[in-house]
Amino acid sequence: MSRAIALVDVNNCYVSCERVFNPKLIGKPVVVLSNNDGCAVARSAEVKALGIKMGVPWFQIKDLAKQHGIIALSSNYTLYAEMSNRFMSILGDYVTPDEREIYSIDECFLDLTTYQRLFDLTSYTQDMRQRINKWIGLPVSVGIGTTKTQAKLMNHWAKKFPQFNGVCNILEMDAPTIHRRMQKTPVNEVWGIGRQQTKALAAMGIVTVADLTASDPHVMQKRFSVVMGRTIQELQGIVCYELEPLQPTRKQIVSSRSFGELITTIEPLRQAICHYVRNAVTKLRADGSVCSLISVYIRTNHFREQDPQYYKSVSIRLHTPTDDLLLLNALATQALQEIFKAGFNYKKAGVMLSDLKPANQVTQDLFGNAVTDEKRERLIHAIEAVVERFGKSHINLGTVKKVIPDWEMKTANRSPNYLTSWEDLPLVT
DNA sequence: TCTGGGGTCCTAGGACCC
């Protein structure tokens, strides 16, 4: 029995969500705009038909929009998140938790391998589509393949060819048909192939999905990257990416925003940064994490090439990981003062919290640095091994490092390199 | 005049330390 991975996604997600609550928008050309109403981030089918691309600045299409009666809405992410929860929860009725990977706000991978025995997968997923539409009013498409990359491609076909009626299943297609459709699909539709790669591939004569699928993954991996090699294998049906049902905890939290107007002085920047820190710390605490590094950046408007440009960021490392708002705010303000330069028109600023760790796993080592329980245990074992081999008088970080070669020595240059006594060792709680 | 925000992964060079 072959593996069967489905990708279910909401068509024109943000526009569809808005239509659920305002049915007058149905059948009309609608766009949803980003913050500051800057760019189009979602387009209805009617708008796509006018040739308006994803992410175009609103001011560039304003005239066209007027001409065709396009309705522009500011985004409402709280609403979209709520609709997303309901969508994912309905999918949860069809599979077990470890057969579902929530990939983004509007996309979900499902492992349907075992369901092939009991159901026809096309009708099974058609049932999902209908239920989602009936219960929460969202239109969805389904692509089914043996790998995630194939499922993504099938999802694209499900939208592109009306005869599929929203579900495209590669397992039901014969090889010549697949090949013919791949020949007609441009290579940039493949998951992981962006603008730059498309250009580089075109220079080698690879322009369609069929071309890429026929290429040698090992040769291409050397020429491009390991990611490219995997993408090709996945297109060929060789699994490189497993389903990841458990959301990995994120590694950084970013809070940033463009300003509606240009800023020249430090005070409004300070207020903005203060706001971003609060925003990021709220997320940090919701995750139950603490951070060890805070970065702040400010920049001018890079679209205004005629203006003098400035971009500067600075990071501050914390001795002890924290989620303390006041402390992080003070550090961010200090960072801002370091990088601020008068004489520029600032357009954007941001704060990044990184080196995140679960708050409950963090303790301090004898230098006052935070270590996870796991690391501390390894340190203690190493020291015990040193004592056993060389005796107590030889306990120093250098010897410890001989026992654990990959032990991080980053504290060695700021703190005493030598332990003075056995009693200095971290306590085991 | 007006051009989003939040992520991941990878690479490279310079400063600095042992």
Next chain:
DNA sequence: TCTGGGGTCCTAGGACCC
């Protein structure tokens, strides 16, 4: 005093994704 190698950290930037 001169030399080299190995390592970390920081900054910057590029590529991709939604």
